[in-house]
Structure formats: C-alpha cells, structure tokens
Amino acid sequence: MAGIYIHIPYCKQACHYCDFHFSTNLNTKSDLIDAILKEIDLQKDYLKGEIVETIYFGGGTPSILSKQELDSILNRVSKEFSISENPEITLESNPDDLSQSKLKAMKSSSINRLSIGIQTFDDKILTYFNRAHHSKMALDAVTTAQQLGFKNISIDLIFGVPNQTLNVLKNDLEQALKLNTPHISIYGLTIEENTVFGKWEKQNKLTTIDEDLAAEHLELIMDTLAAAGYNQYEISNFSLEGFESKHNSSYWHGKKYLGLGPGAHSFNGIERQFNYAHNIKYIKKLQDNLLPSTLEKLSSEDQINETILTQIRLKEGINCEHLKNSHHFDLIDEKEDSINEFLQMDLLKISGNYLRLTSKGKLLADFITEKLII
Ligand code: SF4
Known part of the structure; x- marks a missing residue:
C-alpha cells in the first residue's frame, strides 16, 4: 500500500x-x-x-x-x-x-x-x-x-x-x-x-x-x-x-510514497528522491523529458534516526523490536542511561516492544528526542 x-x-x-x-x-x-x-x-x-x-x-x-x-x-x-x-x-x-x-x-x-x-x-x-x-x-x-x-x-x-x-x-x-x-x-x-x-x-x-x-x-x-x-x-x-x-x-509508518511537483520528495523503502524546489527548473527538466530530482540513499544511521524522530511523536511510540530486526539497533541498550533517567522522571514509558512519551514527556519531546538519536 x-x-x-x-x-x-x-x-x-x-x-x-x-x-x-x-x-x-x-x-x-x-x-x-x-x-x-x-x-x-x-x-x-x-x-x-x-x-x-x-x-x-x-x-x-x-x-x-x-x-x-x-x-x-x-x-x-x-x-x-x-x-x-x-x-x-x-x-x-x-x-x-x-x-x-x-x-x-x-x-x-x-x-x-x-x-x-x-x-x-x-x-x-x-x-x-x-x-x-x-x-x-x-x-x-x-x-x-x-x-x-x-x-x-x-x-x-x-x-x-x-x-x-x-x-x-x-x-x-x-x-x-x-x-x-x-x-x-x-x-x-x-x-x-x-x-x-x-x-x-x-x-x-x-x-x-x-x-x-x-x-x-x-x-x-x-x-x-x-x-x-x-x-x-x-x-x-x-x-x-x-x-x-x-x-x-x-x-510515519515508513510506507512508500511518490511525491510529485516542485519541492516534493519520494520514498521507495530504500532511497529518497528530492524534486527541485524551484518552479522554473522543475518545469524545464520535465519539458526536456527528464526527472526533476536528485537521489539520496539513506545510511543505516539516517534510517535509525528517522525512525526515532517520527515514531517518538506517535501515540504508540517507537517500535524497538522493529528497530532491532530491521536496523540491528537495540535502542533500549544503546541509550540505556538516558532512557532510565527519563523512565524515572516519568517522561518515557515502556509498553511491550514500544518506548513512548508520557503526557509529561510530550511537553519535552524535542529535548528527549535529541538524547535518543545517534
Ligand atoms: S505561505 Fe502559503 S504555504 Fe505558507 S502558510 Fe501561507 S498559505 Fe500556507
């Protein structure tokens, strides 16, 4: 889908x-x-x-x-x-x-x-x-x-x-x-x-x-x-x-999408494609039958950070099991000290495979995210 x-x-x-x-x-x-x-x-x-x-x-x-x-x-x-x-x-x-x-x-x-x-x-x-x-x-x-x-x-x-x-x-x-x-x-x-x-x-x-x-x-x-x-x-x-x-x-769940138009970007599961954010350049390329975009292959680090940055904002939180299986990154282990501190402060909670913000944590989401990314 x-x-x-x-x-x-x-x-x-x-x-x-x-x-x-x-x-x-x-x-x-x-x-x-x-x-x-x-x-x-x-x-x-x-x-x-x-x-x-x-x-x-x-x-x-x-x-x-x-x-x-x-x-x-x-x-x-x-x-x-x-x-x-x-x-x-x-x-x-x-x-x-x-x-x-x-x-x-x-x-x-x-x-x-x-x-x-x-x-x-x-x-x-x-x-x-x-x-x-x-x-x-x-x-x-x-x-x-x-x-x-x-x-x-x-x-x-x-x-x-x-x-x-x-x-x-x-x-x-x-x-x-x-x-x-x-x-x-x-x-x-x-x-x-x-x-x-x-x-x-x-x-x-x-x-x-x-x-x-x-x-x-x-x-x-x-x-x-x-x-x-x-x-x-x-x-x-x-x-x-x-x-x-x-x-x-x-x-937010990492599905594929195609972005059309100047400044839009696309994601096919592996690479991100960025269209020129310039109307005339965009039009000119397509008039020449060429794609108006550049490609960016995401490093494993980029993918981990993207997952953390988007999923921490979701009600269900970060799917740590998925991070481990898809990116070989054990978030709970890698960021043990920060996570423990946030758990004690009632800013984060763990529920099954998910690490999520508490209501109090949502008020400090940017600060917490900063400590979790790599
Ligand atoms: S400048 Fe245009 S895109 Fe930006 S907020 Fe205003 S209406 Fe929306």
Missing part, C-alpha cells in the same frame, strides 16, 4: 512564518500542471504496482487550482497507478479560497477530505501572520463545507505565537470544538531563518515565547481536546475515532 503526494507551489501571499516551497507568481501555473502530468508519466513505475490508498494535494495552496486543474491531475494519476477502491483524497486549502461555489465544485470531484489552514481565530494574529483570510471566512468555509456534505475535515491551528496569551489559545480551542471537525492539527510556531519572522528575530523585533509558556500551551491543548473525545494519535494531530489522516500516518 502506498501514497501519492502532489505539491502545488503557489500562494496568494506569503505568510510571515512560512518557509515551505511556494511562489506568489502564478504565471507559470499552466506550464506547471503540464509538467506534473509529464512527471506522472515518467514516474508511473516508481511504486512498482503497489496499490495507492491515499492521494494528498499539499502546498503551497492547492485550493488555488480550479476543479478542472485538480481533475486533470487526478485523472492522470488514476490512469497510471492502481488506486484502491476508496482512496483518501485530501486537498489542503485556505479559507479565502473556499467560497460556496468552489466547495460545490470540489464536492463533485473525487476529493473527500479537506485540510483547512485556519491557524487561529484571532484576527489580530491573522494580520500579524500576513494570512489572506480573517476568522469569519474560516468559520464560513468550514460550515459551508459541512453543509455541502464534506464529513472528513481537518483544521490546522498554531500555538506558541508571540502575544498569544493562554486566553487567546483557549478561545481558538473553543471555536475549533464548536466547528466539530473530526480532525485537528496543532503545530507550535517555529521561527525559520528565511522568513519575515526570521528576519524580525535577527533584528530583535520579535520576542519568541519562552519554553515554559509553550509547554503550558501544549498542556492546555492536550487536556482540552482529550476532554472533548479527541485521540492524540501523533503529538500535533488529534482525531475522533476513524478520522486519523491515513496519508500522514503512512509516512
């Missing part, structure tokens, strides 16, 4: 915190779609006939595309790959794109899951982020999508924002719960170098929130969402039963 990711590298405007690959110049859009179609043709054997269970349009802002543009990509994917009977097909979208007519069009396509970038319901913070929407648009987008019959909706929120008090976060969570979407992703803000926030930080114009307050934010999120019946199946991802993201879960 495998997945396909399609990166749509366009946004209406640049959010001040974002370092994903995107451009606000949409002039290359139609050439880029042609290039993605060509890439599908060239990569049709990448998954070696494995059944594709999930398709994910990410970005950038895929909801910038029209239904026709999305359909042209989906049709080509269906033609060249074996798709399961009921694939999960997700569209990342921004509230300002989700008018009633756009949502109606999406509903008539095979897209069956929306991941909506709300980030916060606080209009001041939305402006501070340079987002293209305000909170009413977000509320309207979700309720309209629900009225039109989208059942599988996820919303994205951000915590740990400068000036985001616990009350602002409480309000975000209350609003999110009122919307009753079955999936909520909440990420802590990180300040990346090549962003406006990164520049402001260097110029001392931005005060990041301290680690203790960020931990308090995460604690509030975990308690509130658990009380509302959400399962924290990954540190940043919460779902009602049966609504976990199948696509993201397959990354």
